[in-house]
Amino acid sequence: MKFVHAADLHIDSPLRGLEHYEGAPVERVRLATRSALENLVKVCIEEEASFLVVAGDLFDYDWRDFNTALFVVKQIQLLKRHDIAVYVIRGNHDSRDEMSYRVPWPDNLKLLDHRNPETVLIEDLGVAVHGMSFPKRELHENLVPRYPKPFKDLLNIGLLHTNATGTLDHDSYAPCSVNELVAKGYDYWALGHVHQYDVLHDDGPRVVYAGNTQGRHIREQGEKGCVVVTVEHQEITSLRFRSTDVLRWRRETIALQPEDGIDELHDLAEVRLKAIAGEVDGRLTAVRLEVQGRCRAHQRLVDETRRQETVARLRSLPGEFTDDLWVEKIKLDTRPPLDRDQLRQGQDLLGDLLRAFDATAADDAALDALGAHVQKLATKVRTDLADDEIDFSSRRQLAAWLRTAEDDLLSRLTEQGV
Structure with missing residues (x-):
């Protein structure tokens, strides 16, 4: 048996400011979270998963129109046609108080309760899924003590939206410790809230952050996706990360030497971007170029007109060899050379x-x-x-x-x- 663990899909999360950048792939970026959900559904089908668990923040906030919900419902219906159940908890972004609409979910999706932890027994698979949705966005209570004891002779899976590592990059909602999760006695904790894949405990109980399915800005760099969990004889035998993202973010630093001018900057950027273009494999990649160093180019870059000309020239570079590379921003941090x-x-x-x-x-x-x-x-x-x-x-x-x-x-x- 297999199941898939995902979290933090943030469907239709707004990506603000793109209209200010000439040539930005606005439509591809705008639809990235939807495309990532489609890829997640494909993973579930390809892996012949028995069910999918979503550990919070399926939605980013209350949506502007019902099309957001209808799109997600369509994907859940596709899973239903392949006999794949879906178990979901709400997170801080899509908590009970944040969402005003009622979604006509297909009957293969179960949204776990927001008042108390709820357990769903999947008897034919020998699985117990435990979880609790966020009733409100600002939830600072440790929910782990409220979760039920594990069911004997069943595979126990806990769904929790939490900052279990104390990372400063995310709000401290439903805080707990890894030791508390391990001591609960579940076989697998499917965590959400932290947007980076991470296995916090792999010896006995598995405590895992799936990360988000699609990076949304430059602070969410690298591969994003879901976790495929294989179970044999009521024991977890393997975890496998699979990517679902259609857009990746990365920073690239170009270090200039004292003798380097604008032409050298252009040549170095072109070489770097061509190398990245050879790695993207059809996936849109957003690159932030950070130019640093004491260099001859600084004299021209302090002039606003020359600076804008250089930025425009660098931004246009990917168009010469690919449609899958976008220079998201250029940060110029140069200084005059010193003798x-x-x-x-x-x-x-x-x-x-x-x-x-x-x-x-x-x-x-x-x-x-x-x-x-x-x-x-x-x-x-x-x-x-x-x-x-x-x-x-x-x-x-x-x-x-x-x-x-x-x-x-x-x-x-x-x-x-x-």
Whole structure:
């Protein structure tokens, strides 16, 4: 037997601001969450899954018109034709209080109760599905103690929309600990809310975030999808992640050298984008280019007209070789190049500073003293820095840190005109 675990579909989640970007693939991006649901249904059918569980946030918010609901109903009906049941809990985005419409769900979908945890027994499969929908968006209660005890001789699956890892990227709704989930005695916890696939516990009870089915912005990079769970003789034998996304987001940094001008920037960006285009395999990819470095190009980029010309030129690059690549945004963080040798000879603050850095980097005793001071400071400020992975006695590491500090100070002091 197999079942599929998905969460955080956020159907018809609005992607604001696209109209401000000339050439943005607005329609493909707008329909991405719907296409991801279609892919999820295909996975369920291809895997011959017995059922699908959705751990919250099927919808993003109350929809503007009923077409959103009708689209989802059509996909659930397709699963019904393949005898695939669907068990759903509401999350913070589609909590009972957030949704004003009543959906005409097919009878193969079961929406679990929002007042108390509910258990659905699938007797022919030997499965018990436990779960509770969010009654309201702001739910800060730990729901785990309210969930029922596991049923003996059945495969027990818990559906929960929660921030079980305490990640700061997501609100702390229905908070709990992994230890609490494991101690409950279920065989599988199907979690939602955190938009990244993650297996929190794999030894005995499986505690799993499926992540979202489709990344919606640059903070949700990488592959998105669902989890296919295989069960044999009432025991989970394997977990397999399958992608459902039709749009992927990624950041790319282009580091410019002092001699690099606008033409070099263009050439480097073209090479990078062509390489990405060779990897997308027909999937739309949104790339944010982040251009950094002290470089000759900076002089032109500080001029607003030249800056806009450069941005437009870079944005147009993918159109020369693919329709599946979109430069979502370009961030220009360049600075004028510096002649360090000339600065080092100066009889001023910058010259004194650079010569002091050189003297410390060349003096073993000074590096040893610096290492002891940094280790003491790390212990006071943040004890988790003082672990085995950081060797405060490594003179090579300390010298590298000195050069990094030198770069940072030079940037700050030269920008302030010191």
